[in-house]
Amino acid sequence: MSAIELNIDCSGAQNFSLRVDCKLPAQGVTAIYGPSGSGKTTLLDCIAGLRAPGADSLIRIGNQVLSDQNVQLAPWRREVGYVFSKARLFSHLSVQGNLRYALQRRRTRGNFTIDDVSRWLQLDTLMERSPDSLSAGQQQRVAIARALLSAPQILLLDEPFTNLDGVARKQCIQLLQQLSSELDIPMLFVSHDIEEVSELADYLLLLEEGRVRSQGPLIELCSRLDSGLAQEERAAAILCAGISRHDEEYGLSELDVEGETITVAALQRPVGSAQRLRIPARDVSICRQRPTDSSILNILPVTVQEMSAIGPSSLTLRLALGTQYLLARITRKSAANLDLQVGDTVYAQIKSVALVSAPADGNAPVENL
Amino acid sequence: MSAIELNIDCSGAQNFSLRVDCKLPAQGVTAIYGPSGSGKTTLLDCIAGLRAPGADSLIRIGNQVLSDQNVQLAPWRREVGYVFSKARLFSHLSVQGNLRYALQRRRTRGNFTIDDVSRWLQLDTLMERSPDSLSAGQQQRVAIARALLSAPQILLLDEPFTNLDGVARKQCIQLLQQLSSELDIPMLFVSHDIEEVSELADYLLLLEEGRVRSQGPLIELCSRLDSGLAQEERAAAILCAGISRHDEEYGLSELDVEGETITVAALQRPVGSAQRLRIPARDVSICRQRPTDSSILNILPVTVQEMSAIGPSSLTLRLALGTQYLLARITRKSAANLDLQVGDTVYAQIKSVALVSAPADGNAPVENL
């Protein structure tokens, strides 16, 4: 498997410095997550060649070296697509002009047209407009379209969805997911929104004060109680499942996870396809006995594997479901009431409507139950 | 009660036009919510005097007319604080220079200093820096500080939290809440994030294609199934509660809502204080009988008041709890299984950890259970 290799030492203002030495997968989507000022943008800038890291730094994507002791490829040779956090459109060109600019300089990969991206991102009616007359969200969409059209070897996205509304954000996420898998372009994307991250990313790089706090596949990192992610208010576990049945009567689909069934809103994909599920820790509750007269459809037998305190009043539980893991956040009081211990087998109730599904491979419409 | 009166007709590019005729409360926080390109920024620009609406337009705040047929106050006379979606800092001044700029032109209200705001927004270490060398989130915080320092009569915020990380966002929201109530400055804020909206706003204005889709107090609008908000994936109801007891052993506080008890993470406020609670619809499940061995602490008896289909597979329920309302999202299948009917009395289970509390009046630390 080819990798993105980063060994970067880059200093910023005051005594900030970015010091990163890591390998990231060279396919799929990697999220860069971390507090404001932790060096996320600096990292992308270094990869794009817009900031010059220290002379010993190494930046390699697959077998292409972008920068090492000997070579420092100029930004325009790096075949890097970059969606900046402020759109940075060319104000002297129309929207179409901006897109055409990218197209005229496009690299070999990819063969979609301006029409394609403008359909994907709903830019048709904006084509003749000047960037200055666009709303913030419209500008952001044009910037994404422009970066896509340049058919890069890798796509860098700096908080690309901030100005988009819920619907547009969803569409964008889905689009990028598809493109990443269909065109095999790796993407690095910066976000402050852990939900966004877990919907789009396969791999995660956590930055803190210019250092790597932790890194790993999203699924693994999400359910690890020591990764920092489980501490987040919106912590969630990711499960891999397969579609086992469609229930047309109620507009539902059933998924198989480690032999158990999880019911979600109807998926438009054939039985047998793989599917990723995101299950927020706060949507999971625990009971000793399987409830019978509840609106909750998804109740899974799990084993308490680990318990970790979050603040003075709550606990995060790591629950084993076969070889996979769920997270649950409950109060210390409930844990005491239930007399919960590591090793106990309990039922995890998941409000089915809380399932957020991210297709593991393209095409499935992201519809939430 | 004084009001903000808006009667605006303002045309933009192509055939977009903003046509708004509404009254908003002149205190507290009003959120402007709507899809990208629906005219949110245009509305703020009109209020600030940065765009000139049609000649018949009326903009009045309390008893001060900013614009009508006769007067059109210039932007610099409007005493409007504006946090733009792109920070728009003065690049020739340092951070401190930017803040001082606002201070030197401040209006009569408010008497906090640069030190105060820089403490609130953690700008101390950035004071000497040039805006260009700040990260996106740092810039945004400086912009908020600058607008606050100008001690405006009204504060306009255009997606002010987009570049902030989770922690900073929370702090900012709390800060603005406090300032709004302590200094009695009304705020209009634009956001794409319904969670942000329901945490901060008292009142809501929903825009769609330049028209008011609906408006009203957040609490009312949130629980109305026809407002559009209940359709959102993240729909939530807001409840007003009072603190009734602190449970020191488990770090919890008990709240009284319509005679029922809701348990949340410990609140640092005296028994008797009022407290707002946000309860996402997807966190509420229904059962016919009160479960006994569950980790869920909050189980309330409610009456099904209304049921409305969301997509092919789910329903949103409006549940009456005394004079207030809860929302619950369940699958059609569950409803069928439970044979749920309007008028039924059932138990609503709320995962206590899902409670997001917004203090109705200042000071309480926002800690989630």
Add this chain to the structure above:
Amino acid sequence: TLRVAVAANFKPTLENINRHYRAQTGIVVLLSSASTGVLTTQLQHGAPFDIFFAADAQQPALLATGNKSRTFCYAVGKLALAGGSIDDLADASRSLAIANPVTAPYGRAALEVVSRKAFSAASKRKLVRANNAAQAYQFWYSGAVDLALLPRALAPDDAVAIPVQWHAPIEQHAYIARPSPAVTRYLNWVRSDTVRSLIIEAGYESCP
């Protein structure tokens, strides 16, 4: 103090004259030089000059509007050829600079010389017109032209004198702009034999 305006080509000579005057009387004379045309225009519009030494006779006459008592001849100019012999004037391959015939009397005279039949062989040559006599000298000095027809007063010592009959006499007149005792005293000095010999020494002839 006296303010005296002087055409550029006479300036070095007049400076010399004034040095003597100052040595004798202690009176400082302020010299302002420019082209005759400029100075005339300035005098027409109130320039604060007492006396004006022009490079020709017309412009003082113009200023005096017929009042002969305000003008007088102070020198007669001579031409000299720098850079070659008289025969070279007939050689079209040798470039020649003259002062502008439209504005400068020395230019007019030089044109008359060049137009003589004897030099018609070179009538097709490129005639470089300097703004004034001094510039014609600069052209020659810089090496940009081979020959220059210059006022004797400006020409280098080895320049060849041009016979005065070859062109109309170049009478240089002065105009008394603001008569006063000081002016009269100065003019008396200018007309003295000492000065006349200084003028002749500088390469002019005395007035008829």
Add this chain to the structure above:
Amino acid sequence: MSLSDAELNAIYLTLLLASVTTAILLLVGTPLAWWLSRRRGSVAALVEASVALPLILPPTVLGFYLLLMFAPDTPLGRAWESLTGAPLAFSFSALVIGSVIYSLPFVVQPLQTAFSRVPAGTLQAAATLGATPRDQFFSIVLPMSSRSFTTAASLGFAHTVGEFGVVLMIGGNIPGETQVLSIALYDFVESLQFAEAHRLSAMLIVFSLALLFFLYRREDASAWRVSA
């Protein structure tokens, strides 16, 4: 290399003229450039064209027309004389006025371009903070255009130092009053005193180079710079 009294005087006059002219140019040119940068349409275009006009007239000719305006028997000349008691033509004041008119485009045009490039959003931000247009101008536009002020001032200053056609015509080359360095230099060349001319030119060049060099060398402060 010693200087005669007349030369010292000329240098003094030149520096005085150039400084006064540049100061006035900035005072007059700045609001004019600001106005032009805010306005579009025919009136502004006409004003803009008129500002550039002095450029296309040869300086002596421009000087000639100015002389026609300044002469004691014109309305302007009369008004000036009755106000100040001294005639306008051939005075230092006339030189200043002439130089200002002549060098105006060199100051107005760079400033206008700079002003029109201050982002509208930045000014809007200042306006919402309570800055009146006047205040916006002084607190935002001016400091953001400082580089163009250097350009404008140095072009204006240098051009006034070097300019001689207008000065000669309306000043009359009077030593100690209106004889500036450029005219003195011109005089040397005209009277074929080339050695003197070389000496004066060399001085002028060295001095100006040094001045301009220090003007342009002002490094901008950011030590940390973005590449690309």
Add this chain to the structure above:
Amino acid sequence: MSLSDAELNAIYLTLLLASVTTAILLLVGTPLAWWLSRRRGSVAALVEASVALPLILPPTVLGFYLLLMFAPDTPLGRAWESLTGAPLAFSFSALVIGSVIYSLPFVVQPLQTAFSRVPAGTLQAAATLGATPRDQFFSIVLPMSSRSFTTAASLGFAHTVGEFGVVLMIGGNIPGETQVLSIALYDFVESLQFAEAHRLSAMLIVFSLALLFFLYRREDASAWRVSA
């Protein structure tokens, strides 16, 4: 109002000279301004100062030094003559060279200011799309500086039309070859033919005003404008 042949010729020569000079100025000045706008430090400051230098020498004096350089027995003069077969001094080419040197600062300085104001972020965006610096320059910097090109070109053009000291010195006022309009006009004033001078000036002014007016009138397209 009829024109003599000589005048028509002078007009033609003037327009030719100004056009050629402006074209060369833009060709030479643009890369120079670009280089200066990207560089900081002493070398750049020195170059910048040198570009501004021709301004401070009176045109005739500048012309005199240029003439010394152009004469047939100088290296430059010799090289030119052996290349083109004709002497450089008093040729149209000499006029062009002189005008270019004299007007260079008016073109370089506005362009340099404009170039240095193109936002770094915009160029970075272009670079990540694969634009080489050259490409960035032509596709981003040039179109974004169009307003400054108007300024630069009009200052350069107008200044060449009006300039006569240098032209007179190195051109030699040869009718049909180097006698441009400004010299013809100057001649009228010198020889006190004021009526002729007025006529020619009026023509020049009307023509230039019209030209500049149309140049400056180009409205920018946005009908929709933000106030404040």
